[in-house]
Amino acid sequence: MAPGRAAPDDGVVDDATPTASPSDAGDGPAEYDVLVVGGGPAGTTAALRAAELGARTALAEARRTGGTCVNTGCVPTRVLAKTARLVREVRQAADYGLAVSEQPVDWPRTVARVRERIEAVQEAKAEPDRLADAGVDLLLEGRARFVGPHEVELEGTGRRVRARTVLLAVGGHTRRLPIPGTELAVVPEHVLDLPAVPRRLAVIGAGNTGAQLVTVFSALGSEVTLLEVAPRILAQTDADVSAAVHEAFVDQGIAVSVGVQGVTSHERATTAEGAEGVRLTWIAPEADGGGERSEVFDVVVQATGWPARLEGLGLDAAGVTHDRKGVPVDEYLRTDVEHVYAIGDANQDSMLVQAAHREAEDAAVNAVLGPRRSRRHQLLPAGGFTDPDYADVGLTEAQARERDPRCVVATVPFASMERAVIDDRTRGFLKLVADRRREQLLGAHAVGESAVEVVQAVTTAMAAGVDVATLAGVQYAYPTYSAVIGAAARALLAADDAGTGDAWAETGRD
Numbered sequence: 001m002a003p004g005r006a007a008p009d010d011g012v013v014d015d016a017t018p019t020a021s022p023s024d025a026g027d028g029p030a031e032y033d034v035l036v037v038g039g040g041p042a043g044t045t046a047a048l049r050a051a052e053l054g055a056r057t058a059l060a061e062a063r064r065t066g067g068t069c070v071n072t073g074c075v076p077t078r079v080l081a082k083t084a085r086l087v088r089e090v091r092q093a094a095d096y097g098l099a100v101s102e103q104p105v106d107w108p109r110t111v112a113r114v115r116e117r118i119e120a121v122q123e124a125k126a127e128p129d130r131l132a133d134a135g136v137d138l139l140l141e142g143r144a145r146f147v148g149p150h151e152v153e154l155e156g157t158g159r160r161v162r163a164r165t166v167l168l169a170v171g172g173h174t175r176r177l178p179i180p181g182t183e184l185a186v187v188p189e190h191v192l193d194l195p196a197v198p199r200r201l202a203v204i205g206a207g208n209t210g211a212q213l214v215t216v217f218s219a220l221g222s223e224v225t226l227l228e229v230a231p232r233i234l235a236q237t238d239a240d241v242s243a244a245v246h247e248a249f250v251d252q253g254i255a256v257s258v259g260v261q262g263v264t265s266h267e268r269a270t271t272a273e274g275a276e277g278v279r280l281t282w283i284a285p286e287a288d289g290g291g292e293r294s295e296v297f298d299v300v301v302q303a304t305g306w307p308a309r310l311e312g313l314g315l316d317a318a319g320v321t322h323d324r325k326g327v328p329v330d331e332y333l334r335t336d337v338e339h340v341y342a343i344g345d346a347n348q349d350s351m352l353v354q355a356a357h358r359e360a361e362d363a364a365v366n367a368v369l370g371p372r373r374s375r376r377h378q379l380l381p382a383g384g385f386t387d388p389d390y391a392d393v394g395l396t397e398a399q400a401r402e403r404d405p406r407c408v409v410a411t412v413p414f415a416s417m418e419r420a421v422i423d424d425r426t427r428g429f430l431k432l433v434a435d436r437r438r439e440q441l442l443g444a445h446a447v448g449e450s451a452v453e454v455v456q457a458v459t460t461a462m463a464a465g466v467d468v469a470t471l472a473g474v475q476y477a478y479p480t481y482s483a484v485i486g487a488a489a490r491a492l493l494a495a496d497d498a499g500t501g502d503a504w505a506e507t508g509r510d
């Protein structure tokens with residue numbers, strides 16, 4: 001695919017190749033207790049759980065199990081993040097007396113490595129085997145489409161399947177901007193199809209996906225511009241996390257523009273080097289004087305949102321209503337049609353693998369045994385693999401203060417932690433938020449080396465109901481990044497009545 005040119009469609013289902021039995025349309029439809037549509041993290045987990053509960057279960061997947069997560073999302077992104085880290089470490093090697101000369105990136109080799117790791121994860125997960133062992137019928141016969149409230153047709157074979165309950169786990173895809181020339185942009189699902197690392201890259205959208213792509217291509221040598229309509233990048237995270245990652249991006253030479261007033265068009269253009277490129281036009285933020293701006297990039301990536309993949313699903317035939325983004329569900333994960341559930345990215349609630357797993361377990365139980373498990377995502381740790389990493393769980397400081405202005409907050413900079421100093425990775429911090437009595441941790445927000453693992457450790461403490469004093473008394477192995485948790489807990493105990501911990505005070509050091 002030429003740079004700046006989109007592949008024909010946007011997601012993992014599109015190159016669906018029917019692999020199963022020939023058409024048996026004309027026979028009566030196969031009958032199941034539970035039919036799961038979509039074999040990503042949500043669908044596979046739900047099918048296994050339903051079968052475990054004794055339901056006769058089928059899983060219809062348009063392409064291959066693993067979904068966005070394994071095939072085009074988390075797994076490839078993680079491998080690219082590791083590639084970016086290796087580039088950075090090679091650059092630092094001389095400081096350690098290692099004579100390693102930086103080589104140009106062999107992008108086809110990078111892509112081959114990503115694909116090889118995807119296959120390794122597929123092999124490790126062995127989902128088709130696990131489904132078969134559990135007695136789940138895996139139907140790899142193209143997309144499923146409702147033809148009635150209890151019946152779907154499989155696009156590849158025309159075969160029909162009936163089920164008492166249907167679990168929709170169809171995931172999502174990138175939302176393309178409705179602007180002239182939008183098809184000239186690449187979507188994140190297709191960055192591996194780029195023929196080379198772009199010299200000049202524009203990423204539109206600074207959510208988790210956009211931020212990770214920016215880090216990867218900046219490390220690989222692209223000159224990167226990041227445009228975001230929201231007033232800050234990573235708008236869902238704690239404001240300090242957002243500010244710290246923004247600052248790091250700027251320090252890395254990334255041109256970050258937040259508060260842009262819209263992207264208006266893409267047009268074919270020729271780059272300064274005479275290559276085929278894309279002219280991107282946008283309205284600058286008011287803070288920068290507003291007005292139309294236009295620049296030519298080798299590649300423009302739209303990372304501008306992730307609606308559910310509902311196209312061609314025939315929801316009308318089942319009577320299931322949906323909105324612009326996805327399929328709304330009640331507390332039991334049921335759509336407005338009682339026997340149809342929507343889980344994972346399909347319901348647009350919390351679009352993370354860990355949320356998909358939890359919803360899948362709950363919906364399978366509800367579908368087989370009757371509605372009894374209501375949704376509960378109170379503790380949903382998440383993070384992004386940028387440079388530096390960031391992560392969070394629970395309430396942001398702003399959310400906590402809105403509930404109780406006298407909640408307590410303590411922030412410990414990584415620069416005060418010996419492990420971070422030893423590794424020369426001092427950028428970042430851990431912020432803990434607790435109730436005013438310090439009985440309950442309300443949130444944890446980190447930026448920096450191992451931020452995701454640090455927040456995960458705090459999540460475990462939160463799940464166990466550990467209070468701040470207990471956390472402050474935990475012993476931490478020396479020298480570790482997780483020691484920052486003890487330092488932050490001690491800073492919370494020492495926080496003054498205004499509720500702000502002085503992390504550099506005597507309590508801050510590990």
Ligand SMILES: Cc1cc2nc3c(=O)[nH]c(=O)nc-3n(C[C@H](O)[C@H](O)[C@H](O)COP(=O)(O)OP(=O)(O)OC[C@H]3O[C@@H](n4cnc5c(N)ncnc54)[C@H](O)[C@@H]3O)c2cc1C
Nearest residue numbers: 038040041042062067068073074144171344345351352353
């Ligand atoms: C670039 C990127 C990086 C990400 N990184 C992370 C991360 O690090 N951590 C994290 O927690 N989350 C991450 N996510 C989010 C995560 O990938 C999703 O939340 C997760 O995959 C949702 O699982 P799901 O099962 O709901 O949907 P999906 O994984 O999208 O699976 C849906 C499946 O349904 C199939 N399908 C769709 N329509 C039909 C149909 N009509 N008939 C049959 N089959 C159909 C598709 O082929 C697909 O296999 C990332 C997302 C992206 C885009």
Ligand SMILES: NC(=O)c1ccc[n+]([C@@H]2O[C@H](COP(=O)([O-])OP(=O)(O)OC[C@H]3O[C@@H](n4cnc5c(N)ncnc54)[C@H](O)[C@@H]3O)[C@@H](O)[C@H]2O)c1
Nearest residue numbers: 205206207208209210227228229230304305306351383384
């Ligand atoms: N590491 C992770 O856990 C991870 C990684 C990637 C994605 N995800 C999940 O997948 C889902 C999708 O993430 P995403 O980042 O693709 O989408 P998103 O919706 O989270 O972010 C899209 C961003 O694009 C911006 N945007 C929209 N239109 C724009 C325009 N015209 N110009 C400039 N900016 C514009 C939005 O303001 C937003 O910040 C999220 O729920 C996310 O949490 C998770």
